[in-house]
Amino acid sequence: MKIISTKDSLSYGIQVCQRVVSSKNPLPVLSGILLKAGDGTLTVTATDLEVGIECTLPMDIQEKGAVVLPARILGDIVRKLPDVKIVMEVNSQNFNTTIKYGQSEFNLLGLSSEDFPILPSIDFSSVLTIKQELFKNMIKQVIFAASSDDNRPIFTGALMEIGEDTVKLVATDTHRLALRTAKMENNGFELEKSVIIPGKTLNELNRIMTGEGEDVKIAFGENQIVFELPGTKLISRLIEGQFPNYKQVVPQGCKTKIKLKTKELLEATERASLLAKEGSNFVKITITEENMTISSNSPEIGKIEEQLPIEMEGEETQIAFNSKYLIDVLKVIDTEEILVELTGSLSPGIIKPAEGQNYIYVILPIRIV
Amino acid sequence: MCNILLVDMNSFYASVHQALDPSLQGKKVIVCGDPEKRHGIVLAASYPAKKMGIKTGMPNWEAKLLCPDGIYVRPQYKHYFNFSNRIIAVMRDFSPLVEPFSIDEAFIDLSGTEKLFGDSVMVARDIKKRIKEEVGVLCSVGVGPNKLVAKMAADLEKPDGLTLITKNDVTKRLWPLPVKELFGVGGRTEKKLNLLGIYTIKDLAKYPLEVLVKKFGVVGHVLHMSANGIDYSPVDPHSLDTVKSIGNQLTLSRDYAGDDIRVAILDITEKVSHRLRLGGYVGKTVSLTLRDTELNSHHWSRSFRERTDITEEIYRMAIKLFDTNWPNTKRVRLVGVGISNIKRKQYEQLDIFSYKTKQRQLNHAVDDIRKKFGNHSIKRGSSITEAGIFNEKFS
Numbered sequence A: 001m002k003i004i005s006t007k008d009s010l011s012y013g014i015q016v017c018q019r020v021v022s023s024k025n026p027l028p029v030l031s032g033i034l035l036k037a038g039d040g041t042l043t044v045t046a047t048d049l050e051v052g053i054e055c056t057l058p059m060d061i062q063e064k065g066a067v068v069l070p071a072r073i074l075g076d077i078v079r080k081l082p083d084v085k086i087v088m089e090v091n092s093q094n095f096n097t098t099i100k101y102g103q104s105e106f107n108l109l110g111l112s113s114e115d116f117p118i119l120p121s122i123d124f125s126s127v128l129t130i131k132q133e134l135f136k137n138m139i140k141q142v143i144f145a146a147s148s149d150d151n152r153p154i155f156t157g158a159l160m161e162i163g164e165d166t167v168k169l170v171a172t173d174t175h176r177l178a179l180r181t182a183k184m185e186n187n188g189f190e191l192e193k194s195v196i197i198p199g200k201t202l203n204e205l206n207r208i209m210t211g212e213g214e215d216v217k218i219a220f221g222e223n224q225i226v227f228e229l230p231g232t233k234l235i236s237r238l239i240e241g242q243f244p245n246y247k248q249v250v251p252q253g254c255k256t257k258i259k260l261k262t263k264e265l266l267e268a269t270e271r272a273s274l275l276a277k278e279g280s281n282f283v284k285i286t287i288t289e290e291n292m293t294i295s296s297n298s299p300e301i302g303k304i305e306e307q308l309p310i311e312m313e314g315e316e317t318q319i320a321f322n323s324k325y326l327i328d329v330l331k332v333i334d335t336e337e338i339l340v341e342l343t344g345s346l347s348p349g350i351i352k353p354a355e356g357q358n359y360i361y362v363i364l365p366i367r368i369v
Numbered sequence B: 001m002c003n004i005l006l007v008d009m010n011s012f013y014a015s016v017h018q019a020l021d022p023s024l025q026g027k028k029v030i031v032c033g034d035p036e037k038r039h040g041i042v043l044a045a046s047y048p049a050k051k052m053g054i055k056t057g058m059p060n061w062e063a064k065l066l067c068p069d070g071i072y073v074r075p076q077y078k079h080y081f082n083f084s085n086r087i088i089a090v091m092r093d094f095s096p097l098v099e100p101f102s103i104d105e106a107f108i109d110l111s112g113t114e115k116l117f118g119d120s121v122m123v124a125r126d127i128k129k130r131i132k133e134e135v136g137v138l139c140s141v142g143v144g145p146n147k148l149v150a151k152m153a154a155d156l157e158k159p160d161g162l163t164l165i166t167k168n169d170v171t172k173r174l175w176p177l178p179v180k181e182l183f184g185v186g187g188r189t190e191k192k193l194n195l196l197g198i199y200t201i202k203d204l205a206k207y208p209l210e211v212l213v214k215k216f217g218v219v220g221h222v223l224h225m226s227a228n229g230i231d232y233s234p235v236d237p238h239s240l241d242t243v244k245s246i247g248n249q250l251t252l253s254r255d256y257a258g259d260d261i262r263v264a265i266l267d268i269t270e271k272v273s274h275r276l277r278l279g280g281y282v283g284k285t286v287s288l289t290l291r292d293t294e295l296n297s298h299h300w301s302r303s304f305r306e307r308t309d310i311t312e313e314i315y316r317m318a319i320k321l322f323d324t325n326w327p328n329t330k331r332v333r334l335v336g337v338g339i340s341n342i343k344r345k346q347y348e349q350l351d352i353f354s355y356k357t358k359q360r361q362l363n364h365a366v367d368d369i370r371k372k373f374g375n376h377s378i379k380r381g382s383s384i385t386e387a388g389i390f391n392e393k394f395s
Helices: A007-018 A071-080 A132-145 A199-208 A262-273 A323-332 B012-020 B047-051 B060-066 B077-092 B120-135 B147-156 B167-174 B187-195 B201-206 B209-216 B218-227 B259-278 B311-325 B355-373
Strands: A002-005 A032-037 A041-047 A051-058 A060-063 A065-070 A086-090 A096-101 A104-109 A128-131 A157-162 A166-172 A176-183 A193-198 A215-220 A224-229 A232-237 A256-261 A282-287 A291-298 A302-309 A311-314 A317-322 A337-342 A349-353 A359-363 A366-368 B004-009 B029-032 B042-045 B071-073 B098-102 B105-109 B139-144 B162-164 B245-256 B281-292 B297-308 B332-340 B347-349
Touching: A002 A007, A007 A032, A007 A041, A007 A051, A007 A071, A007 A086, A032 A071, A051 A199, A065 A071, A071 A104, A128 A132, A132 A157, A132 A166, A132 A176, A132 A199, A132 A215, A132 A323, A157 A199, A176 A323, A193 A199, A193 A232, A199 A224, A199 A232, A256 A262, A256 A302, A262 A282, A262 A291, A262 A302, A262 A323, A262 A337, A282 A323, A317 A323, A317 A366, A323 A349, A323 A359, B004 B077, B004 B120, B004 B147, B012 B029, B012 B042, B012 B077, B029 B060, B042 B047, B042 B060, B060 B071, B077 B098, B077 B105, B077 B120, B105 B147, B120 B139, B120 B162, B139 B147, B147 B162, B147 B167, B187 B209, B187 B218, B201 B218, B209 B218, B245 B259, B245 B281, B259 B281, B259 B311, B259 B332, B259 B355, B281 B311, B297 B311, B297 B332, B311 B332, B311 B355, B347 B355
Parallel strands: B029 B071, B139 B162
Antiparallel strands: A002 A060, A002 A086, A032 A041, A032 A065, A041 A051, A051 A232, A086 A096, A096 A104, A128 A215, A157 A166, A157 A193, A166 A176, A176 A359, A215 A224, A224 A232, A256 A311, A256 A337, A282 A291, A282 A317, A291 A302, A337 A349, A349 A359, A366 B347, B004 B105, B004 B139, B029 B042, B098 B105, B245 B332, B281 B297, B281 B332
């Protein structure tokens, strides 16, 4: 195998793939990246058997072939190469690889590509097409609410529900739930389908999507999902199991309804959370006709109290929330104002943008004992 | 400036039985666990029994061989606590700075009381006299410039001793002792120190500090200071006010294997989390101790992200430790579960699907039933199988 590349082209392909490589994989071949030179293209592939990324780059191919190179060191080398013509040549007998740049060269021991797993091929007859920009926004508004606790795997992913004219993304760690709906008329998809996509997959996808007017195409296999971007394909295992009925837990109606500035609540909550000690990171919220009071008290350090102007309907009330859960959502809502809907101090609250119907965040309060 | 005393009860459990029943005075009294169970070991022995070679921690059967005519009694913790409290009360008459160190030891700081009660050795005599007359047990008292030296002084003369070690006496009295006699040096540390050529406290005191720190970290510094008789820790009368951890361990009536071990872990977890909730605490770190049939103990721990007091969550963590660390076929002799990093429960995060809320309600309902009808009144299905370890008693 022999290819001629620019630094940027090679570096891009490796960077896209490198992140999914697991550093502690027991199979040596999986700590590597597969480079495959075909007809005018170089395909770069990496997988940890849960997620796989395949990136196809147009390339000057002198001789076809394939090799597996150690991911971390390859990534480091390529990133540090000077911006000159790069020639990579692989000995087809022992897979020793030479990377030539200018008058210099770097030698790397490679492995045979034969042992590298083949990513499953997925039937693209039924494809869901979404604008990358929209899908990126959906992921951003939802995925932070997923759990990182491996004890209950279904909560470490996001539920994607494809309906007749909507696509919904839902994530919850059982303390809060984020639900993003996108209207999708003529999405090209014929089936109603619901799957749980691992959080890691969505984070990786979010990283490689450019969001510049391009589409992402989504197709489904037996227990897999594939995302296709121009030049790049990401395949992931799905999480098996039954996602709980989230519709049931979204409160219908409320006793207190408030409208206020997103940024003001975010900044006040961030200040109040500075006092939150390890283990009791909650803020108290008191709502009266005139305003909202946010307070936090840490007997050994001090206390803070802030007042924010609000528009309010319904009963005066008090409630306590984990400050992180509030801050997380206020950071991803992009409208200037939000609505907060509460029903007493022990029932779930709702936070949503003041305009539009496409986002709901359910947050469970803290009971002070 | 020797103002710190350690008061150490001699053969405390045995002495309490003798105080309660004067006919036992001067007899070979041996306090031991249930002779029917395997975990019957000697908890305490009176001095005549000790003369026959009886040692604390010895299995019952061995004690019986050495001392067939001993008087074997079961422990009665209620009385020990009662006696312990009475002793602390006597000590508090001399200074408010009394720190209970264990059930049968307490420190007292006499600084500033010289004009009231005279020097520390006189107070030590008074304390010994009053404990003997008012409570009816003997104690050894160590007097020193700090807690460490006082503690080691008390160990030098038993029973009924009174030992003063001043700052200047440290080299003469403590340095010749084997290093394992130093407070804070256990079997493992002793072995490591021996490898460095350190056999006596003097060896340790003279050993280069940098090497100790490199080898043991902060502990190396503490070892160096201890060996030189230096200790700055204050006598803290509130040291026992806050609970630091709750745990329980038990030697099984037979060696367990496979799923039976899970039942034992669940039973102990149930007991530990019950006590956790009773005290109004939540804990962060779960630890599991298993002892194999070769008597090697293994210990693992892991923390939650958020503190909890829910039995099922603590059990899930303990089982995770078990599954990741214990080979399937290996047998277990002793099981212990503990929860540490404990704090007063101040709040509960409610959850969307009410999983936790339901578990909490269930836990509390069971706690309430136990409170009203006794600890035996309600059990899990698995606990009444043959593997259940509190089949007869749940105390």
